[in-house]
Amino acid sequence: MKKRFLLVFAILVATLIFATACGNNDDTTEVTIWFMGASVADDSDVVEAANARLAELGVPVTINPVWTGGWAMGDPAQIALDTGDSSVDIFWTGSWGLDFWMNARVGNFIRLDNPDNNLLHQYGQEVRAAVPNALWNAFTTDGPSGFGIYGIPGYKDYAQMYAWDVNNTRLAELGFNFDDLFDANGINYDVLFDPQFEAALAAAKAAWGDTFFPLAIEPELFARALSNADFDLTGLHAFHFGFDPANPAQPVNPTIGLYLENERFVAVIERLHHFWNQGFIDPRMAIPGEASTVLVETRNAGEYLFSQTVYAYGFSSSMVAERGIDVRFPAISRPIVSSVSAAGSGFAISVYSQNQEAAMQLMNAWYTDTQLAVILSEGVEGTHWQRDSNGLISLINEGRANFSPWRFGMGNIFVLEPRDTDGIGYFERFQAYNAAGVGTSILGFTFNSENVSTEMAALTGVVDQFHQSLTVGALDPSVAIPEYLAALRANGIDTVMAELNSQLQAFYAAR
Amino acid sequence: MTAIPQKKFRGNSISRLAEAAIHLITGSIALLCIIPFIFIVIIAFSSAESLRTVGYTFFPTEWTTASFQAAFDMGGQLWRSFYNSVVVTVVGTFLSVLITIMYSYGLSRTDYPLRKFFAFFVFFTMVFGGGLVPTVFVIRNVLGLSNSLAALIVPALIIPFHVIIMRTFFKTSVPESLIESARLDGAGEFRTLFSIVVPIAKPGIATVALLTAINYWNDWFLALLFIRDRDFFPLQYLLMEMQQNIEFLRRNLAMIGASNINFADLPGEGLRMALCVIIVLPIAFAYPFFQRYIISGLTVGAVKE
Numbered sequence: 112m113k114k115r116f117l118l119v120f121a122i123l124v125a126t127l128i129f130a131t132a133c134g135n136n137d138d139t140t141e142v143t144i145w146f147m148g149a150s151v152a153d154d155s156d157v158v159e160a161a162n163a164r165l166a167e168l169g170v171p172v173t174i175n176p177v178w179t180g181g182w183a184m185g186d187p188a189q190i191a192l193d194t195g196d197s198s199v200d201i202f203w204t205g206s207w208g209l210d211f212w213m214n215a216r217v218g219n220f221i222r223l224d225n226p227d228n229n230l231l232h233q234y235g236q237e238v239r240a241a242v243p244n245a246l247w248n249a250f251t252t253d254g255p256s257g258f259g260i261y262g263i264p265g266y267k268d269y270a271q272m273y274a275w276d277v278n279n280t281r282l283a284e285l286g287f288n289f290d291d292l293f294d295a296n297g298i299n300y301d302v303l304f305d306p307q308f309e310a311a312l313a314a315a316k317a318a319w320g321d322t323f324f325p326l327a328i329e330p331e332l333f334a335r336a337l338s339n340a341d342f343d344l345t346g347l348h349a350f351h352f353g354f355d356p357a358n359p360a361q362p363v364n365p366t367i368g369l370y371l372e373n374e375r376f377v378a379v380i381e382r383l384h385h386f387w388n389q390g391f392i393d394p395r396m397a398i399p400g401e402a403s404t405v406l407v408e409t410r411n412a413g414e415y416l417f418s419q420t421v422y423a424y425g426f427s428s429s430m431v432a433e434r435g436i437d438v439r440f441p442a443i444s445r446p447i448v449s450s451v452s453a454a455g456s457g458f459a460i461s462v463y464s465q466n467q468e469a470a471m472q473l474m475n476a477w478y479t480d481t482q483l484a485v486i487l488s489e490g491v492e493g494t495h496w497q498r499d500s501n502g503l504i505s506l507i508n509e510g511r512a513n514f515s516p517w518r519f520g521m522g523n524i525f526v527l528e529p530r531d532t533d534g535i536g537y538f539e540r541f542q543a544y545n546a547a548g549v550g551t552s553i554l555g556f557t558f559n560s561e562n563v564s565t566e567m568a569a570l571t572g573v574v575d576q577f578h579q580s581l582t583v584g585a586l587d588p589s590v591a592i593p594e595y596l597a598a599l600r601a602n603g604i605d606t607v608m609a610e611l612n613s614q615l616q617a618f619y620a621a622r
Numbered sequence: 623m624t625a626i627p628q629k630k631f632r633g634n635s636i637s638r639l640a641e642a643a644i645h646l647i648t649g650s651i652a653l654l655c656i657i658p659f660i661f662i663v664i665i666a667f668s669s670a671e672s673l674r675t676v677g678y679t680f681f682p683t684e685w686t687t688a689s690f691q692a693a694f695d696m697g698g699q700l701w702r703s704f705y706n707s708v709v710v711t712v713v714g715t716f717l718s719v720l721i722t723i724m725y726s727y728g729l730s731r732t733d734y735p736l737r738k739f740f741a742f743f744v745f746f747t748m749v750f751g752g753g754l755v756p757t758v759f760v761i762r763n764v765l766g767l768s769n770s771l772a773a774l775i776v777p778a779l780i781i782p783f784h785v786i787i788m789r790t791f792f793k794t795s796v797p798e799s800l801i802e803s804a805r806l807d808g809a810g811e812f813r814t815l816f817s818i819v820v821p822i823a824k825p826g827i828a829t830v831a832l833l834t835a836i837n838y839w840n841d842w843f844l845a846l847l848f849i850r851d852r853d854f855f856p857l858q859y860l861l862m863e864m865q866q867n868i869e870f871l872r873r874n875l876a877m878i879g880a881s882n883i884n885f886a887d888l889p890g891e892g893l894r895m896a897l898c899v900i901i902v903l904p905i906a907f908a909y910p911f912f913q914r915y916i917i918s919g920l921t922v923g924a925v926k927e
Contacts, residue, residue, distance in 0.1 A: 145850075152698065152699055152852065177850045178852070179849070179850045179851075179852065179863075180863060180866070181863060181866075181867045182866075182867045182870045183863065183866035183867050183869065183870040185870070186846070186866060187846050187847075187850075190754075190758070190846065190847060193754075193755060194754070194755050194758040194759055194762070194847075195755075195759065195763075196762065198768070199850075322676070395677060403868065404868065404891060408670065408673075
């Protein structure tokens, strides 16, 4: 009996030791990464394949993606950061989502090139080399650990170009020739004032009736593009960061002024008001909350003649496929590289992460290994995509219905393989497009609003009251501009402008 | 002998004109409440073409069930979220009402020595909230609740206002002599509470249960704070996420440019309204079942006997 008991006990102990030993072999670290803009319902196949690839590469990390929030992931992700959530290691961040500069400044992200713990040097030398310096500069800022790199740039279309979005199918139906109106290879800066442009709008209105609005413009963006201005880095949409359309590296003025005091902007607004009065612009574009939905539906349905966009490379082929019409994108400006476009997408490691070294290892592998990058961006071969006869990636609609990440927000897109809609040599052409981008004079500048936060809060209300209606032509500029200007002045726009220009001069001096 | 004409006694009644005016006012208020919902239903049944060309209207150019079809085509996620909402509402309401009854019954008993302390303990949280960061920290890091249905239930288990309602209800509706009789008959505290007090307090309990159920059903904020895994999304958060996506794009379209966005992923107006209808209907159906108790709950103590 005693022997039997000892035998059972020994077997139990041996089993326990074996199980423990097996457990110890699994010394991988799970890294949680929160993505932006994704439409993902089921990622189980993808995670399994990605982890298998990481194991093949010998990276001791497994990935746990979070897709919550979609385009609005910034809200829940910001709460996670503000409440010290240690369960997420890496966050998508950028100039227009989960605010990179603010979070780096307040210490929510770690400095990757910290002299005391240089993760980039220890684990990220390949990713450092894979991404151009211009992008690293956009993710270099001031933070609690000093001036340094606080995020890993997304490597995508960092050169952005204002462009017309022309429905050439309808233009041809009206009997107009695209080449008579636009220069496909040139800068189409003054087309708005061309009598032929107005004639085409009038013909469209006459042909397709009262409910057809031929000029589908994005509030704010259209007037900004047509008056050649960079993004307003204060976020107010009140300051005209103007540049020379022929040479974006050259500022129009050494200091930043107001849109409302810029002659070109006022001329554009006057022209738009003229078009508004003739019924060329959908009245719903002046309603906050309505414009984006109307614009999306109008363009997707091909129910427009002229629109505009911030052009991303490859956009034309995907739009032609999506809308089923002949869409053309003649340029309004040369491709530019701005602070906002260069920091348009990136990833940062949370200061609360318990797996910072593993996080850096994951980023290094993901940014440089084609197989891993394809799995995370396009999915699993046979389930989410297949190869066509040219060896290009052809998406499988059924599979992609449950897994459709925002491709341009998935790290380094240049390590991916081209899709059939991209064509062979896509990424080489894309690189050339990026290389043609000219940095604006304020590339690298960011605005810190801490000193003028009260004025900024008050001014936001004023801008909300006027700007959208004014920039779609709904308001009479001769009446609205003086009113708008007076309201801005009464709420401290001059104080903000002085602070902005002071920071800008310091930036120029430091550069 | 001639009959003496008697003036008809009208008691506390009001004139017909005043009655008509009151009906008109209350009817108008009722209409103001119901019209937005009717509008939502109409938009949900309007075609995308109608919404694009004539916008919101009571008389769309084309009626369709396409939005509901699209909602049902969301398949697993919709039903999963529906299931989550139902489980959270049913389990949460049951547990919350149970705890509220037990807590407030204790507070209502004058012979309970710590009642003042526990009354203050719950009242204090009504006046001074914990703040977002400490609350999230305690629930997520101390209690370890996140990415689970428990994270949607536990934080809302005790609502101080409901405790105070129930305590007042117990004090005004349950005679002390009844509790005394039960004790003399040999009933313990639990038996007294669940066999004697609770049946008497049904109207109050029903009122609190309805308020709690609505609170759980409508909640999206707890999901925003604690849920990352879509398997645990409640319906409200699913809708909220869609709405936030649209709102984010509205705010940032000028910044990022439309070209960066896969518009095919964005839900249309009709789909969002169809989801609203799907979300509202279950809780709307719950009202009739509670109505009888709620009316008695509201009128308890209104008439002196």
